[in-house]
Amino acid sequence: MNKKIGLFFGTFNPIHVGHLIIANHMAEFSDLDEVWLVVTPHNPHKKKSSLLENHHRLEMVYKACEGYEHLSPSNVEFGLPQPNYTSVTLAHLQERHPTNRFCLIMGEDNLKTFHKWKNYEVILENHEIYVYPRISGGKVENEFRDHPKITRVNAPRVEISSTFIRSAVQDGKFVKPMLPHAVWDYIKLMNFYQ
Numbered sequence: 594m595n596k597k598i599g600l601f602f603g604t605f606n607p608i609h610v611g612h613l614i615i616a617n618h619m620a621e622f623s624d625l626d627e628v629w630l631v632v633t634p635h636n637p638h639k640k641k642s643s644l645l646e647n648h649h650r651l652e653m654v655y656k657a658c659e660g661y662e663h664l665s666p667s668n669v670e671f672g673l674p675q676p677n678y679t680s681v682t683l684a685h686l687q688e689r690h691p692t693n694r695f696c697l698i699m700g701e702d703n704l705k706t707f708h709k710w711k712n713y714e715v716i717l718e719n720h721e722i723y724v725y726p727r728i729s730g731g732k733v734e735n736e737f738r739d740h741p742k743i744t745r746v747n748a749p750r751v752e753i754s755s756t757f758i759r760s761a762v763q764d765g766k767f768v769k770p771m772l773p774h775a776v777w778d779y780i781k782l783m784n785f786y787q
């Protein structure tokens with residue numbers, strides 16, 4: 594069956610409620626059939642230090658998606674060259690699942706730097722992008738304004754970050770409401786970010 598899949602890429606170190614609210618909103622309130630949360634081993638624009646191992650980040654995404662029928666974790670980038678360029682991953686997925694239509698889900702912050710991504714023109718030629726609002730500085734390039742392949746989805750803004758959570762856990766703070774329950778329990782059990 595032809596499915597329209599939204600790909601929500603991230604390092605998810607760890608996945609938090611902000612991510613989950615966006616993924617669920619996209620699955621429920623857009624024309625996407627499913628949302629896949631793709632765990633990225635190495636974002637080309639970020640340093641790899643202080644990252645938990647891939648399988649731990651994936652495990653947390655698994656736990657977060659439990660009970661959400663339309664959300665699935667994906668480890669597709671684990672087997673691809675690093676750093677992980679999204680254009681490479683998209684080409685790989687399209688070849689593996691030729692009948693699916695893959696769209697990118699990104700926050701407005703990422704759209705502002707999208708012109709610096711490798712082969713961004715090719716991505717836009719072959720895929721739609723669903724953008725949700727995020728508070729951030731800078732401006733969206735003119736070429737991406739009113740672009741026929743870019744759709745804005747008015748998802749709620751929840752400004753939580755993984756960086757904040759890592760630093761709070763290290764300081765012994767109780768930040769359980771910012772994380773899916775099972776993710777908080779796993780972080781505590783494994784003594785992550787201490």
Ligand SMILES: Nc1ncnc2c1ncn2[C@@H]1O[C@H](COP(=O)(O)OP(=O)(O)OP(=O)(O)O)[C@@H](O)[C@H]1O
Pocket residue numbers: 602603604605606611612615699700702703727750751752753754755756757
């Ligand atoms: N609170 C949030 N609401 C909506 N989108 C978010 C939120 N936090 C992160 N994102 C988006 O989710 C994707 C994955 O984010 P990522 O895993 O880098 O999380 P992060 O919280 O931004 O992490 P870090 O603080 O470690 O940089 C990115 O596209 C990012 O813009």
Ligand SMILES: O=C(O)c1ccc[n+]([C@@H]2O[C@H](COP(=O)([O-])O)[C@@H](O)[C@H]2O)c1
Pocket residue numbers: 602603604633635636637638639677678679680703709710711
């Ligand atoms: O392909 C690129 O050139 C590229 C450049 C920057 C970021 N990305 C991807 O965008 C995703 C979200 O990035 P981030 O930093 O907001 O978590 C992450 O999975 C990265 O691999 C991809």
